[in-house]
Amino acid sequence: MRPLAFSYEQTFMSTPISLFDYYLPPELIAQEPVEPRDSSRLLVLGGGVKGGKEGLGVVKLEHRKFSDVLNYLRAGDVLIFNDTKVFKARLRGTIREKEIEVFLLSSRSNSSSVTAAVGEVWGGGSVWTSLIKPGRAVQVGDKIIIKNLKAEVLEKKEDGTVLLSFEISSERVIEFANEHGEIPVPPYVKKVPEKLETYQTVYARETGSVAAPTAGFHFTKELLEKIKGQGIKIEFVTLHVGLGTFRPVKSETLEEHEMHSELVEIKSEVAQKINAAKKEGRRIIAVGTTTTRALEGVAALNNGSLPINGFFDEVNIFITPGFKFNIIDGLVTNFHLPKSTLLVLVSTLAGRENILRAYEEAVKEKYRFYSFGDAMLIL
Structure with a gap:
């Protein structure tokens, strides 16, 4: 609980x-x-x-x-x-062959550890609150492809975020992001x-x-x-x-x-x-x-x-x-x-x-x- x-x-x-x-x-x-x-x-x-x-x-x-x-x-x-x-939370992927940016954000889980609580455990996979740009390109049920990683859009929220379901654990999502993602520097920093x-x-x-x-x-x-x-x-x-x-x-x-x-x-x-x-x-x-x-x-x-x-x-x-x-x-x-x-x-x-x-x-x-x-x- x-x-x-x-x-x-x-x-x-x-x-x-x-x-x-x-x-x-x-x-x-x-x-x-x-x-x-x-x-x-x-x-x-x-x-x-x-x-x-x-x-x-x-x-x-x-x-x-x-x-x-x-x-x-x-x-x-x-x-x-x-x-x-910090982890490399900014990822590049596609929805229906259209290029998008996925920004992974923290979410809650049943864990007693803050680190493990970053991604919400969902079966053998994980569910992440995320930002997607452009947001208008996203529909519930869409499949996102990020290199060899796949995710599904579960929900679009009023605050502009979406819930994404991954087939792998939160720890493995972070490992993947650190290997393939970009450093999420603020927009006023022009060079990553x-x-x-x-x-x-x-x-x-x-x-x-x-x-x-x-x-x-x-x-x-x-x-x-x-x-x-x-x-x-x-x-x-x-x-x-x-x-x-x-x-x-x-x-x-x-x-x-x-x-x-x-x-x-x-x-x-x-x-x-x-x-x-x-x-x-x-x-x-x-x-x-x-x-x-x-x-x-x-x-x-x-x-x-x-x-x-x-x-x-x-x-x-x-x-x-x-x-x-x-x-x-x-x-x-x-x-x-x-x-x-x-x-x-x-x-x-x-x-x-x-x-x-x-x-x-x-x-x-x-x-x-x-x-x-x-x-x-x-x-």
């Missing part, structure tokens, strides 16, 4: 999405990562901004290299990463990297994402060892990044936006370490908005109270102004798209005016933006 899927959304007075807009010159959109990864730039936004405080004076901004993040961490801090792993490792964190281990948790790109194995050497604890949660990453806020207000669900796993031993840190007054610093949604989503389902327990289920959380953060005390994050749910999230944490001021400064100083771009540290 499947665990129940929960949802949680904060509802406030009408908030126009236009409040979360800014101008970005196209040339500042990073097209490839820097090497070494921790040589990227870091904009530090400090001053105890947690909770979306506005109008409390000028928040301090500092310009650093990412490797300088060590100077802002202290012994006892708990740095939490999302260890999801040759190696999947380019669009992967160095600590990725749980396969299932169609987009990388890009705040983690800045961490090298050497930097992680230095962090551990300073007495800073490193823990991992898993959130498989899906369709919602590519879905912009098209509604005029935040309240009208339909938030996506994401599969989350927090192991019991990790939950216990988080609870202990909060009880002892030690800082929890999330690496990335996906880690933030995992942690705060689980806490919200617990009515915002501690302790939290081990968790394996879907979480649907839209963090908007007025939200009370219960777990995280700081955030490592990249620079996000205008009018996106992620920009709303960081604005809720640090204050909208503070974030827009920081973004204006980043544009002025020619920081690199988005997935392969530079980073922010919010404390």
